[in-house]
Amino acid sequence: MSEWEPKIVSFLCNWCSYGAADLAGVSRMEYPPNVRVVRIPCTGRMSPKFALAALREGADAVWVSG
Amino acid sequence: MGLAKRKAAYVEYAQAVPLKYAIDADSCIFLQKGKCGACQKICPTGAVDFKQKPSTETLNVGAVILAPGFTPFDPGRFDNYQYANLPNVVTSMEFERLLSASGPTAGHVTRQSKDHGEPKKIAWFQCVGSRDQNKCDNSYCSSVCCMYAIKEAVIAKEHAGDGLECTIFYMDMRTHGKDFERFYNSAKEKGVRFVRSRVHTIDPTPDESLNVRYVGDDGQAITETFDLIVLSVGLQTNPAVVDLAKQLDVDLTASRFCATDTFAPVATSRPGIFVCGAFQGPKDIPQSVVDASAAAEAAGEILTPARNTLTKVPEKVAELNVNGERPRIGVFVCRCGINIAGVVDVPSVAEFAATLPYVEYATDNLYACSQDTQDALAQTIKEKKLNRVVVAACTPKTHEPLFQETLIAAGLNKYLFEMANIRNHDSWVHKNNPELATKKAKDLVHSAVKKVALANPLTEAELNIAQSALVVGGGISGMAAALSLSRQGYPTHIVEQEAQLGGQARNIYQTAKGEAVAEKLQELVRSVEQDGNITVHLKTKLDQVEGFVGSFKSTLAGNKGQTVIEHGVAVLATGGKALTPTEYGYGKDPRIMTSLELDRKFMANDPVLDTAECAVFIQCVGSRQPDRPYCSRVCCTHSVDSALQLKKRRPEMNVYILYRDIRTYGERELLYKKAREAGVIFIRYALDHKPTVSITGSKVTVQVTDHVLGLPVAIDADLLTLATAVLPNRDERLANFFKVPMNEDGFFVERHAKLGPSEFATDGVFLCGLAHYPKPIDESIAQGKAAASRAITLLARKKIFTSGQVASVDPMVCSSCGVCVSVCPYSAPSFIDASARMHAGKAQINAVLCKGCGLCVASCRSGAIHLKGFDNDQIFAQVAAINWD
Numbered sequence: 001m002s003e004w005e006p007k008i009v010s011f012l013c014n015w016c017s018y019g020a021a022d023l024a025g026v027s028r029m030e031y032p033p034n035v036r037v038v039r040i041p042c043t044g045r046m047s048p049k050f051a052l053a054a055l056r057e058g059a060d061a062v063w064v065s066g
Numbered sequence: 067m068g069l070a071k072r073k074a075a076y077v078e079y080a081q082a083v084p085l086k087y088a089i090d091a092d093s094c095i096f097l098q099k100g101k102c103g104a105c106q107k108i109c110p111t112g113a114v115d116f117k118q119k120p121s122t123e124t125l126n127v128g129a130v131i132l133a134p135g136f137t138p139f140d141p142g143r144f145d146n147y148q149y150a151n152l153p154n155v156v157t158s159m160e161f162e163r164l165l166s167a168s169g170p171t172a173g174h175v176t177r178q179s180k181d182h183g184e185p186k187k188i189a190w191f192q193c194v195g196s197r198d199q200n201k202c203d204n205s206y207c208s209s210v211c212c213m214y215a216i217k218e219a220v221i222a223k224e225h226a227g228d229g230l231e232c233t234i235f236y237m238d239m240r241t242h243g244k245d246f247e248r249f250y251n252s253a254k255e256k257g258v259r260f261v262r263s264r265v266h267t268i269d270p271t272p273d274e275s276l277n278v279r280y281v282g283d284d285g286q287a288i289t290e291t292f293d294l295i296v297l298s299v300g301l302q303t304n305p306a307v308v309d310l311a312k313q314l315d316v317d318l319t320a321s322r323f324c325a326t327d328t329f330a331p332v333a334t335s336r337p338g339i340f341v342c343g344a345f346q347g348p349k350d351i352p353q354s355v356v357d358a359s360a361a362a363e364a365a366g367e368i369l370t371p372a373r374n375t376l377t378k379v380p381e382k383v384a385e386l387n388v389n390g391e392r393p394r395i396g397v398f399v400c401r402c403g404i405n406i407a408g409v410v411d412v413p414s415v416a417e418f419a420a421t422l423p424y425v426e427y428a429t430d431n432l433y434a435c436s437q438d439t440q441d442a443l444a445q446t447i448k449e450k451k452l453n454r455v456v457v458a459a460c461t462p463k464t465h466e467p468l469f470q471e472t473l474i475a476a477g478l479n480k481y482l483f484e485m486a487n488i489r490n491h492d493s494w495v496h497k498n499n500p501e502l503a504t505k506k507a508k509d510l511v512h513s514a515v516k517k518v519a520l521a522n523p524l525t526e527a528e529l530n531i532a533q534s535a536l537v538v539g540g541g542i543s544g545m546a547a548a549l550s551l552s553r554q555g556y557p558t559h560i561v562e563q564e565a566q567l568g569g570q571a572r573n574i575y576q577t578a579k580g581e582a583v584a585e586k587l588q589e590l591v592r593s594v595e596q597d598g599n600i601t602v603h604l605k606t607k608l609d610q611v612e613g614f615v616g617s618f619k620s621t622l623a624g625n626k627g628q629t630v631i632e633h634g635v636a637v638l639a640t641g642g643k644a645l646t647p648t649e650y651g652y653g654k655d656p657r658i659m660t661s662l663e664l665d666r667k668f669m670a671n672d673p674v675l676d677t678a679e680c681a682v683f684i685q686c687v688g689s690r691q692p693d694r695p696y697c698s699r700v701c702c703t704h705s706v707d708s709a710l711q712l713k714k715r716r717p718e719m720n721v722y723i724l725y726r727d728i729r730t731y732g733e734r735e736l737l738y739k740k741a742r743e744a745g746v747i748f749i750r751y752a753l754d755h756k757p758t759v760s761i762t763g764s765k766v767t768v769q770v771t772d773h774v775l776g777l778p779v780a781i782d783a784d785l786l787t788l789a790t791a792v793l794p795n796r797d798e799r800l801a802n803f804f805k806v807p808m809n810e811d812g813f814f815v816e817r818h819a820k821l822g823p824s825e826f827a828t829d830g831v832f833l834c835g836l837a838h839y840p841k842p843i844d845e846s847i848a849q850g851k852a853a854a855s856r857a858i859t860l861l862a863r864k865k866i867f868t869s870g871q872v873a874s875v876d877p878m879v880c881s882s883c884g885v886c887v888s889v890c891p892y893s894a895p896s897f898i899d900a901s902a903r904m905h906a907g908k909a910q911i912n913a914v915l916c917k918g919c920g921l922c923v924a925s926c927r928s929g930a931i932h933l934k935g936f937d938n939d940q941i942f943a944q945v946a947a948i949n950w951d
Contacts, residue, residue, distance in 0.1 A: 007950050009945060009948065014463070018461075018463065019463055021490065021491055022461045022463060022464075022487070022490040022491070023080070023167075023490075024490075024495055025461075025489065025490030025491060025494035025495050026080045026081075026085075026168070026490065026494070027080055027167050027168045027172075028494055028495075028497075029167075029172075029495060030495055030496065030497065030498065031495055031496075033492075033495075033496040033499050033502040033503055033505075033506050034502070036506070036509055036510070036513070036948050037487070037491050037510075038513070038941060038944050038945065039462070039487075040920065040936060040941070041871065041918050041919055041920050041933070041936055042919035042920055042921065044919045044920055044921030044924060045919065045920025045921070045923060045924055045933060045936060046924060047923075047924045047938070049938065049942075050941055050942075050945065053941075053942050053945045053946070054945050057945050057946050057948060057950070058948070058950035059945075059948070059950065
């Protein structure tokens with residue numbers, strides 16, 4: 001297995017997944033630190049342009065959750 | 067719960083409100099032995115005070131609401147289940163903790179014996195401490211256990227995979243709540259096994275598994291081995307609460323729940339004291355939430371004259387105009403004690419922030435949310451002339467409003483603010499990686515700084531709430547809502563399509579508690595008619611509804627033509643009706659009737675009731691079948707009660723109830739018991755073996771296979787009552803008027819199944835009664851009061867401010883394609899009128915209706931729509947700020 005870890009930008013819905021990420025913290029779960037969360041008001045706000053921008057700026061993966 | 071050890075300083079559970087530590091005095095070495103006190107020494111804010119003592123305070127109040135809840139039944143005294151001795155026999159409450167991500171096993175279900183193995187076979191035993199008079203004194207049904215057992219089984223399977231075998235041993239499966247029957251059916255499809263049997267004994271095996279002996283449906287004794295057994299414990303009133311009730315002089319029922327009247331479901335026997343939740347009777351979350359709103363309403367009625375007499379109005383600070391100014395950003399990085407600073411190098415994050423463009427000031431502090439830091443923040447905004455603020459701390463979901471208040475107090479628009487979540491999303495989840503966590507914190511702060519630099523002050527639309535209400539439907543629930551609204555001072559209109567008030571209650575003989583419905587209904591109708599604040603529009607329908615929360619304009623069409631009324635809120639109480647059956651020979655013989663038709667015979671004192679030799683009830687006529695997969699909730703209790711009435715009039719009459727599961731939930735179970743004692747015979751049938759009815763010569767004969775004998779039985783009935791399904795008065799037009807959703811069965815869909823049962827997601831529109839789901843009179847009245855209560859929280863504010871984070875259209879770019887109009891779930895976008903002088907035919911967005919979801923923004927192919935506060939350039943800037951090197 002390689003050591004490579006993907007760099008991830010995640011777009012999380014304010015009402016569910018963002019709250020779930022908060023709860024993961026409250027529950028002291030651990031996950032790799034190479035993910036950056038962008039809060040959006042609803043996944044309805046998600047635009048393909050945001051995903052492309054994240055990849056263009058150096059991310060290896062984009063995660064949309066809501 | 068004793069499943070895992072915890073320290074003497076502890077947080078009750080991860081979602082506790084407030085989320086603060088407490089000290090367990092029984093385990094604290096300092097409080098017990100006077101040694102240690104380490105927590106006091108180490109606490110940086112000096113929050114630990116060992117000298118605190120319980121104190122008695124006196125409050126002057128106008129009303130009291132009792133919501134003391136329930137205590138789970140303790141199965142320790144059941145020697146046959148050996149809960150106290152066998153580690154792999156747990157209660158359902160303990161199992162909830164095992165399933166919980168914040169529980170002792172982090173959601174991974176393990177056995178409680180020393181092997182901590184993964185169970186492959188789990189069994190649930192229902193009715194432990196409920197429906198039981200032999201081993202305990204709880205003869206009532208606890209209402210919630212069937213549903214929670216199914217939920218636990220499904221979640222356990224979801225977590226452990228299909229290899230996990232889940233079996234539920236039950237007596238009657240009681241999934242009588244909204245959408246519960248569907249959940250039960252889907253659990254069966256997912257492989258949860260349901261066995262109708264009360265297990266006699268548990269015997270441990272040498273490897274600490276459990277042998278279970280039970281009798282199957284065919285009468286054969288079966289022994290089966292399980293790895294873990296969950297006892298579905300019932301709900302009961304805590305003895306301390308029983309004492310409290312005595313002290314307060316509040317009457318209890320024989321089952322030690324708070325006694326209430328069907329027509330005043332949240333009023334205790336003592337005026338001014340109200341009750342809600344499981345102390346009123348065992349009930350689930352949605353019903354408890356309905357009760358809570360209803361109790362608040364009942365208390366509000368007697369407190370109406372005192373409303374707003376003790377309210378303090380905060381001082382308003384004039385907002386500074388920062389338009390056109392160069393951004394001057396202040397960054398405040400919070401240590402959160404050691405929560406953040408223990409992992410993230412907070413000073414280096416603050417130093418980094420100070421180097422970013424437009425940042426005028428950056429600092430770190432111990433607790434950004436503490437009052438002194440808030441004061442200092444406001445002071446710094448003024449001193450440094452900051453016009454944008456970033457707080458790097460915890461989550462905006464809990465703390466953004468607090469910091470925004472501080473901005474407002476310092477004269478800044480509250481939307482010139484951004485939070486970087488360096489605790490929940492960083493220090494708490496990367497505690498073993500401080501270096502990368504610090505790097506991530508810098509990225510998050512950088513993103514927030516770049517985003518806030520592009521923020522503009524936003525205005526919130528102010529909206530006056532018209533101080534009046536419209537109730538659609540004049541049944542029991544609608545009348546309860548109207549009376550509540552009127553008694554709290556709001557003029558209310560009732561629109562009823564029939565020629566009289568009362569709805570379905572006019573057809574019902576008596577309640578499960580034996581109160582005569584007609585008498586109570588008359589009182590209710592009289593109070594509505596005599597209420598000067600209520601206008602009743604009979605034989606009237608809604609013809610048109612315009613407007614939105616706070617300013618609806620509805621056109622009523624009645625006998626006297628059209629009237630237009632303006633109202634701030636609307637309550638939909640459109641009720642339901644009984645199914646007209648097409649099976650079991652209905653309509654072919656006068657001896658075959660529906661439950662409501664039998665009630666009419668009771669009300670009319672029909673002589674046949676005193677001469678009939680034999681009465682048969684068939685349950686679930688039209689309910690719980692593929693085309694109508696819901697339980698109608700009221701029919702079991704109704705038939706059991708009617709059967710008892712028949713037995714009372716004529717004890718020698720043979721009375722049979724043919725059923726699938728008897729669902730006399732809560733204290734209604736006592737009626738079921740009474741019916742069996744009175745000699746009513748209950749015969750169970752299966753959906754694929756429905757009873758058949760034949761009419762030959764002078765006889766109506768019902769054929770059914772007896773579940774005990776396994777043989778067909780023929781019964782000649784003089785009265786055959788069909789317990790028909792409750793149907794909603796499906797009204798698509800009305801749903802469109804108020805933009806509210808309906809489910810596939812035709813019942814309205816509430817805002818939240820558990821937490822918002824009496825309101826819609828659409829602001830200013832509320833629901834109650836049978837339009838929501840089938841329910842008995844007490845629950846209909848409670849929900850009528852609850853809907854009014856929710857409406858009054860809005861009315862009492864007189865005006866509301868909507869969020870500033872809404873979409874807006876640039877009409878110069880708009881191509882009038884209409885995508886935004888079609889995608890919006892809230893009907894906020896519309897076309898500007900074709901005759902308008904400016905931008906005719908272009909899209910516009912009503913800021914009051916917009917919820918700021920951004921769906922239209924992402925869908926707009928012309929790029930004409932912007933979401934204030936989450937605009938494209940802001941999100942691009944956030945993404946660009948991440949340093950991936």
